[in-house]
Amino acid sequence: MTVAPEIKGWCPGALRPMQSGDGLVVRIRPPLGRLTPAQAEAIARAAETHGNGIIDLSARANLQLRGVTTASHLNLIEDLRAQGLIDPDIETESLRNLIVTPFRDAETAVLATTLTAALTRMPRLPGKFGFALDTGPHPVLTAASADIRVERSADGRLILRPDGHPLGKPISDLAQDALAQAHWFVAAGGITNGRGRMAALIARGIIPPGFDTSPAPSQLQPNPGITPDGTLVALAFGQMRAETLAALAQLGHEIRPTPWRMLLLLGATRLPDLPGLVTNPADPILRVTACTGAPGCPQGLGETRGLARGLAPLVPNGQTLHVSGCAKGCAHPAPADLTLVATPQGFDLVQGGTAQDTPSQSGLSPTAIPDHLKALHAPHL
Ligand code: SF4
Known part of the structure; x- marks a missing residue:
């Protein structure tokens, strides 16, 4: 039996951290979606000094420091502010909800600056409302959470596409067009009790007029490995120790966090051999996702990551398993081939569903789960 999770409707920031089972979670939104080696090194040091040394990479390509205390928070902020990683105030921080493609050209860098400035002038939007700047030749962020997307059309023009709508509209002025789209969302009734998402509004049949341009076909999520832009390294469950980030910073590359639990080391041409990194695309750990779960998350009804790690070798290649500490399904809101949801029983x-869908079996004990998976996958093994 699933238990209704608590929906907070807002995302933590650095200035407004969220209380979790292991202390405060402090979320850093890397400016323009990138970190200099000095910034990465400062984050690693701050995680060690002011937190418990654990750093999460979120599904919106942000970094979260865990285990921060109310006593250490102020010094943490000062250390990060010295590296240009802190917004002037909570409101600016909450509005800067932008994912930038890690695969970008010089034009994208300019667009990211323009859009970041425009975000400070947005109307009051729900805490989860976000933007994606996905302006490589093919969109790569379509599975990442965003409400207003900037992409390219099949013939290379910049288009703005509301999430949930298959078509976009050519952009004439990025800042003005993004602002207009946000104002349309508000005026069209997209917000109820301070919450709302673009895709939900579009799903209600409320469609903005004049959107008739197809985006370029999107690309599949890449694997760890060497790309034309640099090297992608993955993190099991999107989590690393501060030492891993410090060692990556030492390599001297700009680091671009991605929403795929991977970091792009800009310009790197070799896979780094560092503890805590997943560089083999066939590693079974990449087939499983798991949230913090109990005891790190106060809503967690069961331990998740140890279970997922043990089950990973039982997941056939090409399939996915999501282990969720409750029905909220934070780590993987989309359907997975198999989803295990912790409940009190x-x-x-x-x-083939999400953590909120109807289960086919209930009340499984962690020790019994491997046999269930083996039975399910018997034809494939
Ligand atoms: S899904 Fe996991 S991280 Fe999210 S609230 Fe539930 S237990 Fe916590």
């Missing part, structure tokens, strides 16, 4: 098993 054990784990629910959902096949």
Whole structure:
């Protein structure tokens, strides 16, 4: 039986951290979606000094420091502010909800600056409302959470596409067009009790007029490895120790966090051999996702990552398993081939759905789950 999770409707920031089971979670939104080696080194040092040394890479390509205390928070902010990683105030921080493609050209860098400035002039939007600047030749962020997307059309023009709508509209002025789209969302009734998402509004049949341009076909999520822009390295469950980030900073590359639990080391041409990194695309750990779960998350009804790590070798290549500490499904809101959801009575098993869908089995004990998975996948093994 699933238990209704608590929906907070806002995202933590650095200036407005969120209380979790292991202390405050401090979320850093890397300016323009990138970190200089000095910034990465400062974050690693701050995580060690003011937190518990654990750093999460979020599904919106932000970094989260865990285990911060109210006593250490102020010094943490001062250390990060010295590296240009802190916004002037909470409101500016909350509005800067932007994912930038890690694969970008010089034009994208200019667009990121323009859009970041425009975000400070947005109307009051729900805390989860976000923007994606996805202006490589093919969109790569379509599975990442965003409400207003800037992409390219099949013939290379910049278009603005509301999430949930298959078509976009050519952009004449990025800042003005993004502002107009946000104002349309508000005026069209996209917000109820301070919450709302663009895709939900579009799903209600409320469609903005004049959107008739197809985006270029999107690309699949890349794997760890060497790309024309640099080297992608993955993190199991999107989590690393501060030492790993410090060692990456030492390599001297700009680091671009991605929404795929991977970091792009700009310009790197070799895979770094560092503890805590996943560089083999066939590593079974990449087939599983798991949230913080209990005890790190106060809503967690079961331990997640140890279970997921143990189950990973049982997940056939090409399939996905999501282990969720409750029905909220934070780590993977989309459907997975298999989803295990912790409940007070054990784990629910959902096949081909999300953590909120109806389970096919309930009350499974962690020790019984491997046999269930083996039975399910017997034809493939
Ligand atoms: S899904 Fe996981 S991280 Fe999210 S609230 Fe539930 S237990 Fe916590």
